[in-house]
Amino acid sequence: xxxxxxxxxxxxxxxxxxxxxxxxxxxxxxxxxxxxxxxxxxxxxxxxxxxxxxxxxxxxxxxxxxxxxxxxxxxxxxxxxxxxxxxxxxxxxxxxxxxxxxxxxxxxxxxxxxxxxxxxxxxxxxxxxxxxxxxxxxxxxxxxxxxxxxxxxxxxxxxxxxxxxxxxxxxxxxxxxxxxxxxxxxxxxxxxxxxxxxxxxxxxxxxxxxxxxxxxxxxxxxxxxxxxxxxxxxxxxxxxxxxxxxxxxxxxxxxxxxxxxxxxxxxxxxxxxxxxxxxxxxxxxxxxxxxxxxxxxxxxxxxxxxxxxxxxxxxxxxx
Amino acid sequence: xxxxxxxxxxxxxxxxxxxxxxxxxxxxxxxxxxxxxxxxxxxxxxxxxxxxxxxxxxxxxxxxxxxxxxxxxxxxxxxxxxxxxxxxxxxxxxxxxxxxxxxxxxxxxxxxxxxxxxxxxxxxxxxxxxxxxxxxxxxxxxxxxxxxxxxxxxxxxxxxxxxxxxxxxxxxxxxxxxxxxxxxxxxxxxxxxxxxxxxxxxxxxxxxxxxxxxxxxxxxxxxxxxxxxxxxxxxxxxxxxxxxxxxxxxxxxxxxxxxxxxxxxxxxxxxxxxxxxxxxxxxxxxxxxxxxxxxxxxxxxxxxxxxxxxxxxxxxxxxxxxxxxxxxxxxxxxxxxxxxxxxxxxxxxxx
Ligand SMILES: Cc1ncc(C[n+]2csc(CCOP(=O)(O)OP(=O)(O)O)c2C)c(N)n1
Ligand SMILES: [Mg+2]
Numbered sequence: 084x085x086x087x088x089x090x091x092x093x094x095x096x097x098x099x100x101x102x103x104x105x106x107x108x109x110x111x112x113x114x115x116x117x118x119x120x121x122x123x124x125x126x127x128x129x130x131x132x133x134x135x136x137x138x139x140x141x142x143x144x145x146x147x148x149x150x151x152x153x154x155x156x157x158x159x160x161x162x163x164x165x166x167x168x169x170x171x172x173x174x175x176x177x178x179x180x181x182x183x184x185x186x187x188x189x190x191x192x193x194x195x196x197x198x199x200x201x202x203x204x205x206x207x208x209x210x211x212x213x214x215x216x217x218x219x220x221x222x223x224x225x226x227x228x229x230x231x232x233x234x235x236x237x238x239x240x241x242x243x244x245x246x247x248x249x250x251x252x253x254x255x256x257x258x259x260x261x262x263x264x265x266x267x268x269x270x271x272x273x274x275x276x277x278x279x280x281x282x283x284x285x286x287x288x289x290x291x292x293x294x295x296x297x298x299x300x301x302x303x304x305x306x307x308x309x310x311x312x313x314x315x316x317x318x319x320x321x322x323x324x325x326x327x328x329x330x331x332x333x334x335x336x337x338x339x340x341x342x343x344x345x346x347x348x349x350x351x352x353x354x355x356x357x358x359x360x361x362x363x364x365x366x367x368x369x370x371x372x373x374x375x376x377x378x379x380x381x382x383x384x385x386x387x388x389x390x391x392x393x394x395x396x397x398x399x400x401x402x
Numbered sequence: 403x404x405x406x407x408x409x410x411x412x413x414x415x416x417x418x419x420x421x422x423x424x425x426x427x428x429x430x431x432x433x434x435x436x437x438x439x440x441x442x443x444x445x446x447x448x449x450x451x452x453x454x455x456x457x458x459x460x461x462x463x464x465x466x467x468x469x470x471x472x473x474x475x476x477x478x479x480x481x482x483x484x485x486x487x488x489x490x491x492x493x494x495x496x497x498x499x500x501x502x503x504x505x506x507x508x509x510x511x512x513x514x515x516x517x518x519x520x521x522x523x524x525x526x527x528x529x530x531x532x533x534x535x536x537x538x539x540x541x542x543x544x545x546x547x548x549x550x551x552x553x554x555x556x557x558x559x560x561x562x563x564x565x566x567x568x569x570x571x572x573x574x575x576x577x578x579x580x581x582x583x584x585x586x587x588x589x590x591x592x593x594x595x596x597x598x599x600x601x602x603x604x605x606x607x608x609x610x611x612x613x614x615x616x617x618x619x620x621x622x623x624x625x626x627x628x629x630x631x632x633x634x635x636x637x638x639x640x641x642x643x644x645x646x647x648x649x650x651x652x653x654x655x656x657x658x659x660x661x662x663x664x665x666x667x668x669x670x671x672x673x674x675x676x677x678x679x680x681x682x683x684x685x686x687x688x689x690x691x692x693x694x695x696x697x698x699x700x701x702x703x704x705x706x707x708x709x710x711x712x713x714x715x716x717x718x719x720x721x722x723x724x725x726x727x728x729x730x731x732x733x734x735x736x737x738x739x740x741x742x743x744x745x746x747x748x749x750x751x752x753x
Contacts, residue, residue, distance in 0.1 A: 118720060119542015149544075171542075171719025182718025185544035198546040199507065200476050233475035236507065261476055263453035269475045335453055396725025397714045 086295045088360055094136070094294040095357060096370050098128040098350050101153045103378040104162050105325070108152070108169060108183075112329045116386065117169050121183040124153040126292075126324035129349035130256050131157035133297025134224065134319075137305050140192035142219050144210045146203035147226045149184035150256070151196035154226060158191040162378060166385035174384075179391035201227060201234030204253065208240045211249035211314075222308045226254040230261025232275055241314070245282040250308035252301065253279075253316040256291065262327045263335045279316035291319030292349040324348050418605040426459045426595035428569040428602045429534075432576040433460060433496065435605070437467045440494055443580060445471045447481060447498025447534075456500060457536075457595050478504055482511035485531040486585075490519060495531050496580060502537035502589060503546050509554075516585040517560025532579045536590040538630055538680055539727055541720055548716035550629070550681035555587045556657040556690070562586040562611055563657040565629040567594065569602045571615075571655060578611045586611065591630040612656050614664035620648035622741055623674040626665055626691050628654040631680040631728060638734040647741050657687055665691060666698050675706040676740055678733055683710035704743050709736045 086094075105123040112121050124131070131153040138145070140158055147154035155165055160176060168175030169183045177186045187195035194210065197203040207225035214221035231237055232255065244251040255275050259266050266273055279286025285307075289300040297319055304315040322344035326333050333341065354367055416435050423431065436443050445451075445463060451473040454461035464471040474481050478499060485495035499505045505512065512533070519529040539548040555563045562584050566572040572590060579586035617632065618639055627635045632653055639649040652668045654661065669675045675695055677688035688708040695706065714726045739745075 117542070119540065119718070120547075121542075171721055175719070179719025179722055180545075180715075180717040182542055182544045185546060185718065198544050199504065202507070230476045233477045234507070235477065235479050261448070262456060263449045264473050268452070268473050390721035391717070391719040393722050393725030396717055396722045397712055400714055 086298070088357065088362060091295060091353065091357055091360075092362070092366075092370070094129075094132050094298075095350070095353050095367070096374060097132045097157060098294065098353065099371060099374040100162065100377065101128045101131065101156045102350055103374050104156060104165065104381075105152060107166070107378050107382050109325070109329055111166070111170070111382070117183070119182065121169065121329045122150040122327065123325045123329060124150050124323065126344055126348045127256055127258060127321045128153055129294040129297055129353075130254070130291045130319045130321055133294035134226075134254055134301045136294070136298040137301035138192065138222070138224065142221045143192055143224065143305075144194045144207070144221060145192055145224045145226065146194050146207040146210070147196055148200070148203065148228060148231070149196050149198045150228070151186075151193075152183070155186070155188055155191070155193050158188065158193040160188045160191050160193060162381035163384045164188075166382050167388055170385055171391055172385055172388040173391050174388040175391070178395070201231040201236040203227060204231070204237045204240035205243065207251050208244045208249055211244060211251040211308075212247065214250055215247070220309055222250045222252060222305050224252050224254055226256060228261065229255060229257040229259065229266050229275055230264075230269060232278060233269060241279070241282045241284070241316070244314040245284045248311065248313040250311075251314040252304045252308060253314065254301075255316065255318040257318050257320050258323050260323070260327065260335075263331070265335070274318075276316055276318040284314045284316060286316040286318065288318040288320060291321030292347055292352060294349060294353065322347065416605040418603070420601050420603050422599040423569050423573075423602045424596055424599050425569045425572045425590070426457060427599075428573040429459050429576060429590065430461060430463070431602070431604055432573045433463055434466065436496065436577060436580045437463060437470060440580065442492060442494045443470065444488065444493050444495045445498075446474050446484075446495065448474055448476055448500050450498050455498070457592055459595065460498070478508035479511060482508045482531075482533065483515065485533070486511055486516050486519065486529045489529040489531045490527050494580060497531060497533050499533060499535040501547055502535045502551050503549050505533070505535060505551070512555070512561065512585070512587070513558050517558055520584070521560060528583055529585050530583045531585045532576070532582075533585070533587045534576065534590065535587065536592045536595075538591045538593060539716055539723060540593050542718055543716070544718045545715040550679065550711070552589055552629070552657055552679075553681060553685065553687045556687050560585065561658065563589070564611065564655060565589045565591075565657070566655065567591070567629055567632045567653060569600050573602050573604065574609065575611070575655065577608045581608045582611050589629070594630050612659040612661060614655055614661035615653045616650065616668070617653050618649065618651040620650035621672055622648045623676060623737055624650045624652060624668040624672045625676045625678055625737065626652050626654055626668070627678040628657065629680060631678055634728065634730045634733055635678050637730045638737060641730070641734045642737055645738070647738070649737055654691075660694075662694055665695060666700065669695055669700050669702070673701065673703045674740055675702065676709060676737055677706070678709045678728060680727060681710055682713060683708050684713055686710050704740055705745070707736050707740045709733055
């Protein structure tokens, strides 16, 4: 079954928003308005938009990584709050405490980036554990990269979720690199979804550059988990079309690798599909300019807001 | 024919020379020398080999030493446990943990494993590993990439802990660590890696671990410090000098072994003690230094002062950080009040 055109147009707009925000963040970081290490998700938007489309954010909980801007925006975090957070402004989603790599937006079902590789997976299992007692029907999503699958915490989380039959979906964003090191130097079996069977849970692989395919695969996992069927692992094959962090020269990428990733990136691909389905070029352009306006306005709003106040830095440590 | 006068006695071909190096380059030189002179050394960690390290510190070493320098999966327990096991069987691993915060996912290997090897076997087996890592806050870094955890490691008997703050120390202390037959944690600081270059004497004899250094002379107050925050301390000392107060700055360099004699001698000279570290004040290593001085029975002119981070997680926003971490102004103010005899209790400590 393929999704209808309005659904795909929604995916298109949300992916464009993520890309537009990331491009603006790259500009602000390069200009020096933002500081520190920032990990963009450009090229991987279909994973976030597709996966979130299968969730019920009024009760589900997503646990992404430092590469989490796309997850946040897909969950509905306003771009101005995201910009402000990375700029360290009072109006940031965490008032500047989290920054690019460690903010949390629980109101939106986005329960926090994590800058410790793999650490979100056991926490997601815990959110699912709570669901087993609170009757909410919550499904927890643990999202992490291909490299995180070599971290002990992830294996403990998968086995824990499997043995307790917890409603967790482990979403692997397989972008073929862990920082500067290719997946071939990390693991012998590049079919990461096969690890699921070792824990007695279903695992599958999907084209992570097709939001529709991700959404449908995710729906299967979520329905199963919500119905008491336990966890599953969904490997989304994608590529980043930017560095691991802003400023990464990507010399470790072999010739042609980046060009191939750019050619396969999800936004252009979906635009082609929509065009083939008869959507007029003008309609796509209207979406593009609407998103660009939104990004520009959000960035300006964030830049205009005051920096976080150091006098508040010691608040909220204890109950 | 090389000039033999350049070859130090006993060193396998490393010429004594002085080069202008950054801190990162000094670490690179130390690693290259260790890999050349000690064939039993291995160097491994995440992104250290082909990419040359996320900070470029290990550049060129994989090319020169091949399989003895390799990239690992993101598996800190395997990195540290693997280092312990290889060391028990004659290798001398130098393992990199990219950020000290990541050591926490594998702390078992550093606390329950490495220091027990020699002790329980009564020396029959040893684990001479060197763990290189880096700590501290940098602009925009989040709470999980900003911590100073040296007190964690210094609390563990059997682990040696050093924190180099100059390029020369980055070179010397790392070599001393590799040559040492104990497990050693060397905590570098990424904000120092690519700073100004300085003269680094290369190729000399590798000294034993330990030993503090006076970085600045002064007769009014002794400031014991370590790590990158030392540069703020030196700036604060200059500020005070303009006001007629001379601070002596003692760089501890090694927390274990601790050069208590140097601390006692310095404090005996000035009779005033301040300890400054970037780590949290409460339960920090500064408390150990102050206690040891108190137990020494030295006659002080004023109660000692600790200046460190206030109790909070480390926020990302650059504007929030001075609300938590020590700053040059906070250090200068603390020293001023110490010399004036005012109580300097850091309100943040006990919150
Ligand atoms: C425990 C831990 N080890 C190492 C790191 C440093 N690090 C940050 S991102 C990263 C690569 C992660 O790769 P992957 O899981 O594939 O995610 P990607 O960045 O590709 O999205 C590493 C090694 C970390 N943050 N935490
Ligand atoms: Mg990856």
